[in-house]
Amino acid sequence: MAAILGGGLGGLSTGYYLLKNNVLSNNNLKLLLLEATNNCGGWIKTIKTKDYIFEQGPRTIRPKGLSGLNTLNMLQDLGLSEHVAPIKPDHPAAKNRLIYVNNTLHILPSSLKSVFKKNEPFSKPLIYALFNDIRQPPSELEDDSIYNFVERRFGKEVADYGIAPMICGICAGDAREISVKFLMKTLFEWEQNHGGVMKGLMKSIFKSKTDNNLVLSDLAKRAQEEKWNVYTIKGGLETFPTTLYEYLEDNEVAMKLNHRISEIEFVDSGSVKLKRNDGDTFTVNHVYASLPAFVLSDLVKKQHPELATTLKEIPFVTVGIVNLFFRTNKSLITPAFGFLVPPIENSSILGVVFDSCCIPDQSGTVLTVMLGGRWFKEKFGENVTEKVLLDIALKEIKSILNIEEEPTATNVKILDKCIPQYVIGHYERVEKVRKYIQENNLPISLVGSSYDGVGINDVILSAKTQVEEDLPYFKKQSVVGVKPTEETPIAP
Numbered sequence: 001m002a003a004i005l006g007g008g009l010g011g012l013s014t015g016y017y018l019l020k021n022n023v024l025s026n027n028n029l030k031l032l033l034l035e036a037t038n039n040c041g042g043w044i045k046t047i048k049t050k051d052y053i054f055e056q057g058p059r060t061i062r063p064k065g066l067s068g069l070n071t072l073n074m075l076q077d078l079g080l081s082e083h084v085a086p087i088k089p090d091h092p093a094a095k096n097r098l099i100y101v102n103n104t105l106h107i108l109p110s111s112l113k114s115v116f117k118k119n120e121p122f123s124k125p126l127i128y129a130l131f132n133d134i135r136q137p138p139s140e141l142e143d144d145s146i147y148n149f150v151e152r153r154f155g156k157e158v159a160d161y162g163i164a165p166m167i168c169g170i171c172a173g174d175a176r177e178i179s180v181k182f183l184m185k186t187l188f189e190w191e192q193n194h195g196g197v198m199k200g201l202m203k204s205i206f207k208s209k210t211d212n213n214l215v216l217s218d219l220a221k222r223a224q225e226e227k228w229n230v231y232t233i234k235g236g237l238e239t240f241p242t243t244l245y246e247y248l249e250d251n252e253v254a255m256k257l258n259h260r261i262s263e264i265e266f267v268d269s270g271s272v273k274l275k276r277n278d279g280d281t282f283t284v285n286h287v288y289a290s291l292p293a294f295v296l297s298d299l300v301k302k303q304h305p306e307l308a309t310t311l312k313e314i315p316f317v318t319v320g321i322v323n324l325f326f327r328t329n330k331s332l333i334t335p336a337f338g339f340l341v342p343p344i345e346n347s348s349i350l351g352v353v354f355d356s357c358c359i360p361d362q363s364g365t366v367l368t369v370m371l372g373g374r375w376f377k378e379k380f381g382e383n384v385t386e387k388v389l390l391d392i393a394l395k396e397i398k399s400i401l402n403i404e405e406e407p408t409a410t411n412v413k414i415l416d417k418c419i420p421q422y423v424i425g426h427y428e429r430v431e432k433v434r435k436y437i438q439e440n441n442l443p444i445s446l447v448g449s450s451y452d453g454v455g456i457n458d459v460i461l462s463a464k465t466q467v468e469e470d471l472p473y474f475k476k477q478s479v480v481g482v483k484p485t486e487e488t489p490i491a492p
């Protein structure tokens with residue numbers, strides 16, 4: 001028997017790939033998914049009415065790259081192709097991404113042509129940033145913050161107005177702390193190996209591209225042909241984990257909600273005791289942990305304090321979410337994806353997504369204001385209420401977007417420790433964790449957003465990669481025979 005801990009997208013995708021690789025049928029293996037709360041999906045949560053859709057967690061998915069195409073393959077396989085709502089290159093949400101600097105909203109340059117023009121708030125055309133890179137000497141480093149790297153290669157303005165708000169938008173983090181390898185691993189390697197980004201780019205143009213062997217579904221091909229920018233799921237993103245849940249349940253995975261695990265005890269290389277918070281224990285042969293690293297740290301600390309310490313070193317930030325619906329006939333916003341506020345502006349908000357522009361089937365104007373992240377405690381203290389966050393959000397959108405109307409409906413949530421921060425040294429830390437697991441023969445595999453990428457695509461690809469890496473292990477187990485575990489009945 002194997003167990004997946006956590007029913008977020010990481011845990012659900014792990015179940016999907018275990019089924020797709022016939023791990024259960026070939027090894028006569030039973031699979032349990034143990035989720036602490038009363039529903040699966042983790043941070044993905046949609047509130048849907050006939051007038052509006054509020055996304056409390058993620059809302060858009062990128063279709064590009066190996067991980068993006070892989071997610072589209074999964075969506076088609078789950079029968080969700082018809083639910084996908086693409087944002088194509090000519091859509092305002094693809095063209096207009098804004099930043100708020102010096103009390104003004106500016107459109108970020110998005111075309112090659114715009115690189116040759118001066119675009120506020122940048123003081124010079126962006127082409128000068130490329131000259132800066134060519135002139136700058138390389139520096140030999142193991143890792144660096146993404147802010148330092150961009151400032152060194154492309155100048156302070158690109159770091160402040162380009163990368164710092166982007167990091168706020170992706171992980172609500174501080175670019176001065178986040179590892180350059182989080183978003184710009186290849187560019188950093190070009191600097192280290194070829195002396196600069198442009199020099200590395202030139203050399204890479206003449207290198208043949210490596211084939212990733214991914215067979216593309218029709219949906220993935222369509223996304224490539226039509227050059228989708230991002231996409232959402234009609235009716236809300238929660239449809240995705242709900243469909244995955246049903247897929248697992250239909251394929252005889254035992255889905256156990258309200259099962260919070262409080263301790264993991266490794267008995268030997270093929271046996272793990274799991275303790276539930278009500279004291280019940282049961283034994284399985286292998287565990288897939290898709291829990292946040294700090295939760296896993298607590299579960300293993302009694303037996304493996306060294307592993308627990310390294311896991312705890314992965315920091316997480318808290319984000320405040322304020323969803324707003326305005327029932328009006330006229331749109332209250334200029335069509336765009338939304339805007340981000342660079343940290344140097346020292347604002348109380350991270351940014352605002354214009355949901356009614358990105359997500360179809362909404363009447364009126366729908367906005368989501370994001371607050372806090374890396375700066376949550378310093379801006380709002382320890383005990384801020386949802387009412388205070390709502391008031392701040394309303395004040396900010398009134399001042400920035402000139403919206404005088406009162407919202408018809410609101411939703412406020414404080415998402416405690418919801419996004420892991422891949423700070424400098426993250427990748428080495430994760431390697432250390434995996435090495436510890438391997439050297440100590442612990443029958444546990446790590447998936448979920450704490451390790452190999454924080455976005456939806458990363459989490460799904462990480463589950464796929466992990467399951468594929470484990471296939472030889474399961475084969476070996478089935479040759480020697482998976483030791484049947486004594487299953488303590490798990491209360492429904």
Ligand SMILES: Cc1cc2nc3c(=O)[nH]c(=O)nc-3n(C[C@H](O)[C@H](O)[C@H](O)COP(=O)(O)OP(=O)(O)OC[C@H]3O[C@@H](n4cnc5c(N)ncnc54)[C@H](O)[C@@H]3O)c2cc1C
Pocket residue numbers: 005006007008009010011034035036037040041042043044056057058059060061062259260261262290291292295319321415418419447448449450454455456457459
């Ligand atoms: C506000 C916000 C906006 C985002 N926007 C985007 C976006 O637009 N695009 C994008 O690609 N990504 C986005 N993301 C990231 C995306 O949501 C995550 O990558 C993904 O949801 C992580 O899934 P996960 O399974 O790794 O973790 P989680 O969703 O955290 O799931 C972990 C699960 O484990 C359960 N659990 C915890 N402790 C225990 C225990 N002791 N025992 C059993 N179960 C336990 C939890 O209840 C939870 O269900 C966003 C994230 C947030 C928070």
